Amino acid sequence: MKDLLLIKDLVIHFETDDGIVEAVNNITLGIKEGQTLGLVGETGAGKTTLAKGIMRLIHKPTGKIKDGEILYKDKDLLKLTEKEMREIRGKHISMIFQDPMTSLNPVMTVGEQIGEVIKAHNRISKKGIEKRTCEMLETVGIPSGRAIEYPHQFSGGMKQRVIIAIALACEPNLLIADEPTTALDVTIQAQVLEMMKSLKTEFNTSMLLITHDLGVVAQNCDFVAIIYAGEIVEYGELRDIFKNPKHPYTIGLFGSIPNLNDNVKRLKPIDGLMPDPMSLPKGCKFNDRCKFAMDICKEKNPEMVLLNNGHKVKCFLMQNNI
Amino acid sequence: MSNNEFVNKGATKNSGEGRTLWEEIRRRFKKNKFAVVSMYFLIFLIALAIVTIVIDIVDNSNIYNNYVIKQNLKDKLREPEFGNPSMIFGCDEFGRSILFRMIWGTRYSLFIGLIAVTVSLITGGLIGSIAGYYGGKIDNTIMRFMDILLAIPYMLLAIAIVSALGPSLINLLISIAIPKIPSYARIVRASVMSIKDLEFIEAGKSAGASDIRTIFKYILPNAMAPVIVQATLGVADAIISISALSYLGLGVQPPLPEWGAMLSAAKTYIRDAWHITVIPGLGIMFTILALNIFGDGLRDALDPKLQH
Numbered sequence: 001m002k003d004l005l006l007i008k009d010l011v012i013h014f015e016t017d018d019g020i021v022e023a024v025n026n027i028t029l030g031i032k033e034g035q036t037l038g039l040v041g042e043t044g045a046g047k048t049t050l051a052k053g054i055m056r057l058i059h060k061p062t063g064k065i066k067d068g069e070i071l072y073k074d075k076d077l078l079k080l081t082e083k084e085m086r087e088i089r090g091k092h093i094s095m096i097f098q099d100p101m102t103s104l105n106p107v108m109t110v111g112e113q114i115g116e117v118i119k120a121h122n123r124i125s126k127k128g129i130e131k132r133t134c135e136m137l138e139t140v141g142i143p144s145g146r147a148i149e150y151p152h153q154f155s156g157g158m159k160q161r162v163i164i165a166i167a168l169a170c171e172p173n174l175l176i177a178d179e180p181t182t183a184l185d186v187t188i189q190a191q192v193l194e195m196m197k198s199l200k201t202e203f204n205t206s207m208l209l210i211t212h213d214l215g216v217v218a219q220n221c222d223f224v225a226i227i228y229a230g231e232i233v234e235y236g237e238l239r240d241i242f243k244n245p246k247h248p249y250t251i252g253l254f255g256s257i258p259n260l261n262d263n264v265k266r267l268k269p270i271d272g273l274m275p276d277p278m279s280l281p282k283g284c285k286f287n288d289r290c291k292f293a294m295d296i297c298k299e300k301n302p303e304m305v306l307l308n309n310g311h312k313v314k315c316f317l318m319q320n321n322i
Numbered sequence: 323m324s325n326n327e328f329v330n331k332g333a334t335k336n337s338g339e340g341r342t343l344w345e346e347i348r349r350r351f352k353k354n355k356f357a358v359v360s361m362y363f364l365i366f367l368i369a370l371a372i373v374t375i376v377i378d379i380v381d382n383s384n385i386y387n388n389y390v391i392k393q394n395l396k397d398k399l400r401e402p403e404f405g406n407p408s409m410i411f412g413c414d415e416f417g418r419s420i421l422f423r424m425i426w427g428t429r430y431s432l433f434i435g436l437i438a439v440t441v442s443l444i445t446g447g448l449i450g451s452i453a454g455y456y457g458g459k460i461d462n463t464i465m466r467f468m469d470i471l472l473a474i475p476y477m478l479l480a481i482a483i484v485s486a487l488g489p490s491l492i493n494l495l496i497s498i499a500i501p502k503i504p505s506y507a508r509i510v511r512a513s514v515m516s517i518k519d520l521e522f523i524e525a526g527k528s529a530g531a532s533d534i535r536t537i538f539k540y541i542l543p544n545a546m547a548p549v550i551v552q553a554t555l556g557v558a559d560a561i562i563s564i565s566a567l568s569y570l571g572l573g574v575q576p577p578l579p580e581w582g583a584m585l586s587a588a589k590t591y592i593r594d595a596w597h598i599t600v601i602p603g604l605g606i607m608f609t610i611l612a613l614n615i616f617g618d619g620l621r622d623a624l625d626p627k628l629q630h
Contacts, residue, residue: 055528061458090530097528102521107543116539117529166529 003030003071004206005054005093005174010068012046012053012230019278023049025230026068028304031174031223036200036207038221038238040214040253044274046230047210048098051176054208055095056085072174091121094167098179100159104151110162111137111147114169121170136165140195157188161195168199175200176208181216193220214257218242226250229275229285232304236311246313248290284316292317350623357619360612367609371429389422391577399595412597414588416577420601423579427602430580431609434491435560438498443553445499446506447542453507454514455537465511468504476501480563484572494573498560509552513545547624554617558610565606581606 012024024046031037041047052058054070056077070077077088094117097103105113114133118124124132134144140161151159160180167175177196181189197220200207209220217224217238224241226234226249234247245251252270272289275281281288287297296316305318352358378386389408397417403409411420453464471479483497517523518541526540565582567573574580576587581602588598 052524057524057527086530086532088530089528095525095528097521097525099521103525105522105526105540105544108539116531120530120535163525166525 002033004033004073005031005208006069006071007050007054008069008071010050010053010070011066012049012058013064013066014059014062015064016062021277022280023063023230023277024053025280027227027230027232029225029232029235031206031208033173033206034204035222036209036220038217038224039208039210039227040212040217040224041227042212042274044277045227046277047212047227048178049230050227051095051178051208051210054176055089055093087121090117090172091170092172093174093176094170094172095176096160096163096167096178096180099183100156100163101183103163104159106151109148109150110154114147114162114166117166117169132169136169137162139168139199140165157184157192160184160188160192164192164196164199168203168205171203172205174206174208176210178210179212180209181213182211189216196220214253226253229280230277231285231314232312233286233314234312236307237309240309240311244311246307246311246318247286247315248292248317249286252289284314347623351619354619354622356615357622360615360619363608363612364616367428367432367612370425371432374426375429385422386426389419390426390579391418393417399591399598401595402597411601412595414584414598415591415595420584420598423584424581424601424605427579427581427584427605430491430574430578431561431564431582431606434495434498434564434574435557438495438560439502439553439556441495441499442502443506443549443556446503447510447549449503450507450510451514451537451542451545454511455518455533455541457515461511465507468507471501472504472508474501477563477566480567481570481572484567489572489575491574494564494567497567498563502556502560506549506552506556509549510542510545513548514541517541517544547621550624551617551621554613554620558613558617561606561610561613 007027007029010024010027014021014023027046027050029037039047039050049058049063053065054077056065058065065078068078072088072092077085080088104110108116111130111133114136115129118129118132133147137144137147142158142161142165146154151162154162160183164180180196181192184192193216196207199205207220209217211217221238224234224236224238225232226241226247228249234241234245234250241250242254245254249270252268255268256270258264258267270289275285275288281298283299284290284293284297284302287293290297294316300316302314302316302319304312304314306312307318374386394413394417397413399415400409400413400417402412408419408421411424414420414423449464449468453461479501480497483500484493487493487496514537523536523540526536531540564573564580565585568580568582569586571586574583576583584602585599585606588595588602592599
């Protein structure tokens with residue numbers, strides 16, 4: 001299947017007064033049409049920066065996309081003018097933000113906010129906008145009568161539904177969901193995810209689901225990419241990653257969540273912390289936390305190794321296996 | 323199905339107490355009795371000003387010319403008489419009824435104050451929001467220029483502008499409005515800067531909103547609360563400035579019945595006739611008190627942290 005969005009060698013740096021923050025380093029990643037890619041990583045791994053990079057919403061003037069290409073339908077988003085990019089945002093690619101509490105404009109009614117996106121991207125009458133707004137609200141399970149209410153009158157889960165309605169109002173081809181359920185409690189989380197899943201099938205949308213919750217990934221994704229210190233360390237189909245993780249970091253991630261079937265006294269978290277993105281270690285970024293680290297890991301940054309079935313790993317251990 | 327039931331239940335519970343933001347603000351404002359009284363007083367003054375303007379248009383300024391402007395020296399410095407409605411505040415040094423002059427003078431103080439603040443609010447707000455939103459070099463250039471304006475004492479700048487342009491109503495307006503621009507620019511810039519990095523701005527942009535749309539629909543409405551309060555307090559400030567300029571002879575020119583000008587003309591007679599200084603003074607004082615209390619009440623009502 002063809003890639004809807006293909007990121008090639010993307011490098012994003014933040015040039016602050018204290019030094020250069022290397023947030024995203026040489027990421028190459030593809031999202032196929034109609035599929036969901038899960039992007040998993042710790043806090044500060046560069047997940048959100050990558051998402052904002054795709055939307056070209058990196059904070060200026062410190063943040064800079066230094067290198068690479070973002071091909072959407074074979075068009076490089078990084079070469080578009082700001083005006084052309086605005087056309088893409090909301091209509092072709094839209095984004096759901098982490099915290100529903102702060103992602104809605106507090107002084108506009110919910111209906112206006114949904115209507116605004118529709119108005120920005122379609123030439124339809126006021127009546128048409130209203131009708132579509134009500135439809136969207138009903139789609140996400142909110143009675144359309146509530147369109148005249150303000151965000152502070154909604155609960156967190158309902159706000160996230162509104163945000164999803166805004167994101168899907170123009171039926172985008174790609175939806176970037178940046179930890180859409182992190183701020184919600186578990187029962188609401190399940191509802192929202194269930195809804196996103198069914199809407200995704202309804203609108204045939206591709207999705208980039210950013211999360212640090214492997215459970216969420218298991219339920220929703222077709223492909224998984226593991227990101228560490230701004231690099232993709234492992235990529236593959238959901239089944240391959242969950243059944244047969246290869247990268248020591250991925251193995252460590254699975255070791256740090258409880259398993260119902262195993263009888264273990266203690267979980268095995270990964271020792272140490274993510275390296276400071278302002279001074280990344282030489283060689284493999286994971287070498288100082290890795291149990292299997294060899295001499296070469298401290299010297300050279302490993303290349304991506306293709307195993308079977310599109311399963312890719314960035315580790316010297318795998319190179320030796322071949 | 324069970325999913326939908328849950329949603330609907332939540333909806334009815336919420337819409338039962340459904341209030342819009344403005345209803346909520348009005349409800350909180352009403353809790354402050356002083357502020358409500360002040361608001362009615364200000365509405366009364368504005369109504370008075372409008373009524374006098376309408377009367378002037380209808381009877382061709384007859385009352386204005388005969389009672390407010392025309393001198394009547396046999397009533398010079400006449401003491402207040404409580405039995406006689408038009409003489410309830412007495413007469414000034416030219417025998418004109420102070421009551422009439424006070425009523426007809428409302429428009430100058432109040433409207434010049436309001437217009438001056440509106441002008442400086444709009445200019446300053448625009449400048450401040452551009453500076454705050456774009457930041458960097460644009461911000462630096464604009465704000466350093468504002469700093470220069472801010473460094474000149476307010477009254478001195480106003481005096482300089484009026485003396486350069488010559489005393490007239492329009493020039494008075496300009497001289498009151500221009501020195502106030504930097505302070506509005508600063509306030510708007512600060513609140514724009516605090517709001518522009520919030521997530522909903524980014525969310526709006528990710529939905530395809532342009533810069534202008536982001537500023538006017540997302541940032542400014544959210545930055546308005548401190549600005550509105552500053553503006554109401556600013557009106558009080560402007561009225562004092564008008565009075566001060568009139569007192570110095572640079573503001574509203576005689577025989578126009580502006581309160582500050584009345585006060586200034588009366589100061590010579592303060593030993594012989596107390597009422598011609600006290601009445602305009604009280605008028606200015608109560609108006610400014612009302613504006614301040616109203617501004618305070620508005621600030622409390624607009625502050626979401628005080629929500630109960």
